[in-house]
Amino acid sequence: MPLQNRVDPFGQIIATPERGAWMGNRGLLHDAHQNIRRPYRLKAWLTCVLEFRGRRRTVMSPGLYTELFFMDEATAFAAGHRPCYECRRADYNRFKAAAEAGSGLTLPTAGDMDATLHAERMDPLGDKRSYGAPLADLPDGVMISQAGAPWLKWQEELHRWTPGGYTDRRPLGSGEAQVLTPHLTVAALTAGYVPQVGLD
DSSP states (O other): OOOEEEEOTTSOEEEOSSOOSEEEEOSOOBOTTSOBOOSOSOSOOEEEOSOOTTOOOOTTOTTSOOOEEESSHHHHHHHTOEEOTTTTHHHHHHHHHHHHHHHOOOOOSHHHHHHHHHHHHBOTTSOBOOEEEEGGGSOTTOEEEETTEEEEEETTEEEEEETTEEEEEEEOOOSEEEEOSOHHHHHHHHTTOOOOOTTO
16 A cells, blocks of 8 residues: 655645655654644745665654655646755755746745745645646746646646656647646746756
8 A cells, every 4th residue: 555645736645656756845744654644734845855865764754754755846846845955955056046036036045935935835724726827928847737637838748747657748739827836936947947857
């Protein structure tokens, strides 16, 4: 039985046997029986490398933070995560600089970035925020929702997201899109941050 520790582009924590390319953290979310009890505990939603300085952990150990996993970085961004300051310092710095350049905001600390992202990814009831925007204006790496399914915009095409990878693809088209990726992250992508996507 797979653990409930994979994250989809809607930010939901799901159970699936596929492995992820990145690890993430929202704090301690599980109980002593490895059951998810809350969707997050911290406003710092991180995307981390799978291996860092030889550290070894048993996934979902009692009393420790819940290891979450993402199919690719575009998925983590759509869910509302950002690069970790410790294990991905260079990526964090690039993301911060691009987010500031693209949004016009000043984000002196990681906490400032986390507060902005938290307000953009969740509404007051704790549900996923999305918003409308012209599809043609969105940068590569953004995720949108069509008929309840997540799609990645990449190189003038849309690619349907599944836990095991991208499946269907279609021409980009035009019109209004329902965007899952938070505004600040879209600003970073627009300003030149290129995310890792599972199309390689």
